[in-house]
Amino acid sequence: MPLDLTQMLDPKLVVLTAPRSVAAEQYRALRTNLEFMSVGGALERIMITSATPGAGKSLTAGNLALALAQASKNTLLVDADLRRPMIHHLFGNANLSGLTTALTRPDEWEKYVQRGPIANLSIMTSGPIPPNPSELLSSVTMISLAGQLSQTYDIVVFDTPPVVSFTDAVALSQTMDGVLLVVRAGHTSRKSDIKGKERLSQVNARVLGVVLNDVQMQDEAYSYYYGYGEKKS
Amino acid sequence: MIDLHAHVLPGVDDGPKTLEDTLAVVRQATTDGTTIIVSVAHANDGHFDVSRAQYEKAFSAASTALAAASIGVKLIPAMEVRLGPRLAQDFAEGKFLAIGNTGYFCVELPPNDFPAYTLDALFELSLEKLRILLIHPERNRGLRKRPELADRLLRMEVLGVASGGSLLGQFGPEVEAAAWQLIEMGLIQAVASDGHSVSKRPLRLSAYEPVIARRYGEAVSEAMLHTTPQQVLEGLPVELAPHERIGWRRFFAGR
């Protein structure tokens, strides 16, 4: 009997657990939007972040990665949130090794990639937490690792900590092709969201748009994507 | 009960000197209700540096003697390794033993300071796929002086185990206060006997149950003496949730 992988998955990974839900449909729409945007410049490395904690970054990263893999994109999901790593919890992976191991042993980074629950999805969990996460994430090794990852995969999705609390995501945005900001309906204050966006703009990160998470409609919570409508030449 | 940390092997460190002493301390533990003992010996310490060969020899001698005396206890091998700058390399070269095959590794800080390389050395160990069990962190003076260091250990998911004697004031009021503080912040999630001898440092876990329960409730004493040690032996991660004193909030709210 084949193993039922959905048993180990967080049920909120709706793209896989409830593919017909409105929420799952919205993640697929987000994927389509990204496909359109990549016409204006390659989108091989995408970072998911938010201004404040608990916005739904990890859930968005997980669902988006699933939606991309379902569209036959060879996808890698990386947990670069070394403050509160969640990807291994969401997908039921082990986390004794991962990104931090790959960063300290970059020649053998492939050993720290795990198989995801569906074809085309690979997962790199956070690995053990280092004493100084921002140092590791802004290192030269991180830049070259990100380069190697995007050479190997069609698209790499990075989950990160919130920008207002830590510098990690701001530093990491420098090696990304684009950034998605998650805002949780009714959760974060507008002021901190603007501050978050500012932090990223200050370093010239390409903010692709905002994902409005947890919109309540017809007894169902889902995410909605707003692009910034940027025009790339 | 599971004792996550006790010195019961003969003639390898400051624990029992002879096999008779071993039988006596283990008998004391089983009488008290302990069924599993993580049997440590000091390694990489200035005074005691048990080698793997010495450890294994003493371990099998103790196991044989316990079986012959029909003392029903399970010993799990482990070393209590003193912090040093190259623990990870030494571990990779096979110098040290983790706790059985749980993937947990016992590290002891030096008593007086918290060396600058501490966090890096622990991180390097965790890159070897080890989870760190920090033995009696309350007894480290550096950590007592700088509580922010405990916070950094917590963020690195280092799991602290208090020595029961600390909770009873056996190492002085400062150590006792530090133990409670580290429990409340979440770094310490389990208590072990750190037993060495029948009289001075006994293997009597039951003595700690009431002091923990009085302060935090029975659910917490159950977790610290039973559930969490069990999780460690199963090689599972332990959540570092803070513990709150019973009635403490009410006490302040009422003033």
Ligand SMILES: Nc1ncnc2c1ncn2[C@@H]1O[C@H](COP(=O)(O)OP(=O)(O)OP(=O)(O)O)[C@@H](O)[C@H]1O
């Ligand atoms: N749309 C949603 N519907 C229901 N629950 C949600 C939704 N979005 C997030 N949650 C829940 O809220 C919590 C936080 O979500 P998540 O971990 O994805 O946020 P995060 O931004 O990654 O948080 P952190 O800042 O801690 O990394 C989780 O328990 C998640 O299951």
Ligand SMILES: [Fe+2]
């Ligand atoms: Fe000890």
Ligand SMILES: [Mg+2]
């Ligand atoms: Mg998260």
